[in-house]
Amino acid sequence: MPWPVPQPGVIASRAAAVYAGLYTGFNPAAANTVAGANCRIVAMSAFDLYGYQGYIAGELFVDTSQDNLDRHAAIWGLTRIPAQAASGPASAAGANGTAIPAGTVATDPFGNAFFVTVAGAVAGDTAGVTIAAVGAGAQGNLAAGTVLTLVSPIGGLLPQSLTVLSPGLSGGGPAESDAALRSRVIARIRQRGRGGNVADYTQWAEAASGAVAYVQVCANYYGLGSVALFVAGAGPAALTGAEIAAVDAYVQGVRPVTAQVTTAAATVATVNGTVHLVPDTAANRLAAANGFASWLVTAAAIGGTCYVADMASAIKGALGGEASFDISAPAADVICAPGTICAPGVLSFV
Numbered sequence: 001m002p003w004p005v006p007q008p009g010v011i012a013s014r015a016a017a018v019y020a021g022l023y024t025g026f027n028p029a030a031a032n033t034v035a036g037a038n039c040r041i042v043a044m045s046a047f048d049l050y051g052y053q054g055y056i057a058g059e060l061f062v063d064t065s066q067d068n069l070d071r072h073a074a075i076w077g078l079t080r081i082p083a084q085a086a087s088g089p090a091s092a093a094g095a096n097g098t099a100i101p102a103g104t105v106a107t108d109p110f111g112n113a114f115f116v117t118v119a120g121a122v123a124g125d126t127a128g129v130t131i132a133a134v135g136a137g138a139q140g141n142l143a144a145g146t147v148l149t150l151v152s153p154i155g156g157l158l159p160q161s162l163t164v165l166s167p168g169l170s171g172g173g174p175a176e177s178d179a180a181l182r183s184r185v186i187a188r189i190r191q192r193g194r195g196g197n198v199a200d201y202t203q204w205a206e207a208a209s210g211a212v213a214y215v216q217v218c219a220n221y222y223g224l225g226s227v228a229l230f231v232a233g234a235g236p237a238a239l240t241g242a243e244i245a246a247v248d249a250y251v252q253g254v255r256p257v258t259a260q261v262t263t264a265a266a267t268v269a270t271v272n273g274t275v276h277l278v279p280d281t282a283a284n285r286l287a288a289a290n291g292f293a294s295w296l297v298t299a300a301a302i303g304g305t306c307y308v309a310d311m312a313s314a315i316k317g318a319l320g321g322e323a324s325f326d327i328s329a330p331a332a333d334v335i336c337a338p339g340t341i342c343a344p345g346v347l348s349f350v
Contacts, residue, residue, distance in 0.1 A: 291318030
């Protein structure tokens with residue numbers, strides 16, 4: 001229950017009752033008396049103290065904390081999953097041998113900036129590069145075929161642009177919400193490790209590398225006594241071979257001696273969506289895209305299910321009542337097989 005905070009009038013009445021009990025022959029609640037003024041002064045001061053005490057009471061507990069939620073998470077060895085920038089393949093056309101260096105900047109039709117992370121050179125009249133959004137968020141998720149205009153021309157390229165290749169730019173999403181982080185902290189508190197149970201393996205994987213954001217533990221996956229440990233990074237995104245090796249080395253050192261553990265990277269399955277907005281404005285599209293990405297980041301779980309109803313709630317919350325919408329894709333809940341996790345793809349508008 002919330003901490004009780006009496007209203008100033010109630011506090012003033014209590015102070016007046018004290019005056020009335022100590023002195024007789026006057027009305028301590030009267031406005032034009034020293035006692036009456038003192039009662040109001042006490043009420044204002046005490047009301048502030050009650051309010052602050054109520055704030056402290058709320059911050060002491062994970063389920064009600066607002067300003068200290070990250071601190072609660074840190075005590076239990078958890079950190080908020082940061083916002084992620086979208087990335088993916090792109091191509092350019094031009095004269096053979098023309099180099100497209102890393103750091104080359106281009107913008108999409110909405111003015112969002114992207115830069116080349118893996119350089120390329122034109123061969124056979126085309127060049128392949130990898131690009132990423134400059135800013136984190138769902139606005140960087142672009143469909144294949146989107147044309148980006150170079151900020152600074154590169155001699156030998158014609159046209160002066162990059163074209164997003166299939167399957168598009170994906171992985172962009174907002175930082176983990178308070179609700180999602182709070183759920184993870186409460187789960188960590190409730191699900192303590194006990195001699196090699198699922199909670200143990202989850203905590204070992206997260207302790208092994210700060211890159212681990214999602215874990216799935218599958219008992220007897222490869223046969224009796226075996227444990228399959230699937231891990232993924234924030235985004236969600238696949239972990240590198242070095243990160244997988246680090247997790248495996250750590251887990252092998254703390255696992256029960258009888259367990260045969262195999263650590264593997266989860267397969268990241270990109271989920272695309274399609275909605276119809278009314279009114280269909282640039283601002284509403286951006287809000288809907290952020291809601292879509294937030295849905296998948298929040299609902300993502302290796303081997304879990306992402307419900308379309310939750311997608312609708314996330315988009316509705318992001319739009320804030322500024323628009324109505326219909327969802328045509330995905331047409332049904334997205335069910336991930338063991339070892340697979342859903343990641344935000346491109347939200348298209350029709």
